[in-house]
Amino acid sequence: MLWVPGILVLPLLALTVGSDSYATTISARQAERSTLPACAQTCVAQLPNNCQADEVCFCTAFVRTAYESCLKTQCSSSMQDQLGTYAYQATSCNRPVRNNANTLYGVTWAFFSVAVIFVALRLLSRWRGLNGSGISWDDWVVLGSLALVVVLDVSLNQGTKFGLATDLYTNTVGSIEVILRWLYIGEILYISVVMTTKIAAVLLYLRIWTADSITKAFRLSCWISIGVFAMTALAFDFAIIFQCSPVSSVWNNVTGQAGSCIKVAPLLYIFGALNILYDVVVFLLPIFSVVRLNIAMHKKIGVATLFAIGLVVTIAAIIRLQYVVRLFGEMNLTWEYQYPGLWAIIEANLSVICICAPPIAGLMQRWF
Structure with missing residues (x-):
């Protein structure tokens, strides 16, 4: 015992x-x-x-x-x-160390790869050797959009490299400054991409429904829409670029640099709402013209569905706007900024992908 x-x-x-x-x-x-x-x-x-x-x-x-x-x-x-x-x-409090960098890398380059493939197929569908109609303005605008997407994707990639998608306290002031600079560049590019792809969509409508086959009112509506989209992109890009004086205060304010800035949150809210509204406009514009097509009803439904694919982009825009609304007032900015950044990438790449769907569908019909 x-x-x-x-x-x-x-x-x-x-x-x-x-x-x-x-x-x-x-x-x-x-x-x-x-x-x-x-x-x-x-x-x-x-x-x-x-x-x-x-x-x-x-x-x-x-x-x-x-x-x-x-x-x-x-x-x-x-x-x-x-x-x-x-x-x-x-x-x-023994909080776990969080890092979502690999998720951002994977999603970004996966969507970009699909976008490149779709643009290549779109250009192939235009090749006269395959009975295509040749390259036109809508195709050049899509190529320009893809070029902007490349830089947009790189900007998020660089921001992630310096600590985006990690907790604020795991970063240095210097790395946060770099992240903010890349996010600033990305926001400008995002606005440009989502507007230019809408312009490309409307240019496609003008290409499909020529002046001889549709009313003047429809074509006038298309040109007005293009003008509105272009002016919106220019206005909001200008406001974002010059939101601070000097401009470098956008990212240098974390180091205490003196400067004056406007409140950017209302700008982003308004642009997000307009972006969603414009998506709906782009979808509704050709509906009346599709109904008037002299084809069977099931084919009309098929054509309308093809154009409705673009509403997937609208869903991404709505999700992104929800994250933007939640963003301001958050102190853990290097963690919270990943979500609107990620959905901006998804929306921008989807915009390019969806705008290529109708020409690719025509290519598939000719092949099969």
Whole structure:
């Protein structure tokens, strides 16, 4: 029976070791807490339920939300302070290290590969050697859109390379500055791509329904739509490019560079809504003309369905707009910005893919 006291001692020993370990952890947290910037110290002093930043309650959802809300106002002027406070919170609460870079890389280049294939098939469908109608303005606009998509995809790729799709506290101020610069470039390109593909779609309508085969009202509506799309792209690109004075303040404000900027959120909301509205317009424009075609009803439905494929782009635009609305006010920007960035890539590439579907369908009919 001599082993009984030993067994009784083991729980006491474990309790003692656990207490020492907990005390050491608390001591380390207290030491680290003393290095927090003044803005974070203010927020710690205001934690609800008399919680302290070195206690277990600090990691509960309620206290964490209150702490982050305070940081948004107290530490908003210094990116370096934000990094320090977020790092402290993450390490104190043992948050897992998150990195979605591979997802962004995979989705971007998968969609881009499909877009390139569809553009190649579109151009093949125009080849006169395969009884095509030859290259026209709509094809050149699609090629221009693809060129813009290349740069757009590269911009997200570069932003991801420097830390997009990771948590803010795992990055440096310098890397965040680079990420913001690439996101700035990407937003300009995104606006250009989604508008030029709409222009290409309407140019295709004008190519299909010539002046001899359709009313003047339809063609006038098409030209007006093209003008509206072009002016929208120019207006919003101009506003995004010059949102700050100097322009470099768009990304340099994280380092404390002085500059004045307009509130860009309303611009993005308005553009997102107009983008969705224009998608619907592009879909509805040819419906009356399709109905008047002298073909069987099932063929009319097939043609209408072919043009309706473009509504897939509208779904992507709606999803992206939801993320844009949620974006502003978030402090973990390198993590949150990945979602509108990813859906911008999906929408832009889908725009190119869908605009190539009708000519490719014609090619398939000739082949089979």
